[in-house]
Structures are given as C-alpha cells and as structure tokens.
Amino acid sequence: MSKQDSNSENQQPKDRTEELKAQEDQPEIIKRLLNYYDEFSDVNIDKLGDLYHEEVTFIDPIHQVHGLKDLQHYFKHTMENVEECHFAFTDYAQNDDHLFVNWQMRLMHPKLANGQEIVVPGVSHMEFKNDKIIMQRDYYDMGAMIYEHVTLLGYIIGKVKARMVPA
Numbered sequence: 195m196s197k198q199d200s201n202s203e204n205q206q207p208k209d210r211t212e213e214l215k216a217q218e219d220q221p222e223i224i225k226r227l228l229n230y231y232d233e234f235s236d237v238n239i240d241k242l243g244d245l246y247h248e249e250v251t252f253i254d255p256i257h258q259v260h261g262l263k264d265l266q267h268y269f270k271h272t273m274e275n276v277e278e279c280h281f282a283f284t285d286y287a288q289n290d291d292h293l294f295v296n297w298q299m300r301l302m303h304p305k306l307a308n309g310q311e312i313v314v315p316g317v318s319h320m321e322f323k324n325d326k327i328i329m330q331r332d333y334y335d336m337g338a339m340i341y342e343h344v345t346l347l348g349y350i351i352g353k354v355k356a357r358m359v360p361a
Contacts, residue, residue, distance in 0.1 A: 209282035209298070223325055224286060224293065231281035231297075239269045247326040254332040277309070278302040293320045299334070 214220070215228050223245075230238060230245050246252075248262050259268045273279065282298045299314045306312060316334030320327050 208284065210285065211281075211283045214283055214286070221288065223322060223327075224288070227293075227295070227320075227327075228283060231283075234273075234279040234281060239266050239273070242266050242269070245327060246330075247323050247328040250327060251329045252332075253330070255334060275305070276301065276303050278311075291322045293322070294318070295320070 211228055211232055215225065215232075226245050230241070242265060243262055246262055246265060249260070250262055250265055252259050252265050252268070256272075257268060259265050278301070280300045282300060284296045284298065286293060286295045288294075295318045297316055297318065299316060301312045301314065302309060303312075314334050316332055318333070319329075319331045321329040
C-alpha cells in the first residue's frame, strides 16, 4: 500500500451528492432520493409521499415503522430541535428493484456534541414498488450518532473503548 493510500484511509469519504445528481443516465428514483435528502428538514417531511410508497416499511437502529403516515410522524419527531441535517452521498449500487446507498449524515443538534456538527456514516438498502420506496433499512452506528455525544455516556463509552484497545 502506498503512503497516499494509507493517508486516504483516514479521510472522510468524498461527498459526491452533486456529482451523482448530475449523472444523466441514472434512474429517476435516485435523482429524487438525492434531492430529497440533500437538505433534510421538517419542511420536506410533508413531501415524503413523492418518494415513499403508502405501505412503506422503514427500519433503522432506533425504530421500525410501517406506512407513510407513521414514517412522517417518526421523521417529524426525530427532527425536533435539529438545527441542521444534511446527507452527503458517496456511492450507490442498484440491482433491479434494490438500491444500496452509502451516505454520511451531517447533523447539528444543540444537545449533542455541544451543538457541533456530528458526521455519522451509514448505508441504506431500499426496495422499490411502482417507482417508490416500499422498504428501507438504514445501518449506522448509534454510538457515533448519539451515545458518544451525551456527556456522561460519552465518558463511559470512551473508557470502555480505551480498555478494548491493546496497550
């Protein structure tokens, strides 16, 4: 491995959202997904029906919901007090009605990390029906998103991690 390769391993993946949006040959659903999540806010939640099927199942490390109305309610609840939320997309792969997307959520919340930006990498697996998302499962590290940024929990998690690394 070259020195350049080892240095690039420590860097955040490049935000390719704009580059991916500009690709003319990609399916319409991917363009809608990129546009919707580029700046995620409670304003966009009312437009979820443009992207998600009425009978959608959404699963993430926090919760599982069924149906568009429940998804809207869940997103509204999770966005309370969020100052900023942006999804930076790095790559995607599609196979028939399945889509896999790599992303970074960039989140600012006054009660987490002293209001500083938190970057959480994740992956989503989606299935489509009638050109809308019928199933979405998100994979990401809850510790990196929340637990490590709550004062007492963050201290304890830091101590546990330090004990797991050989001296």
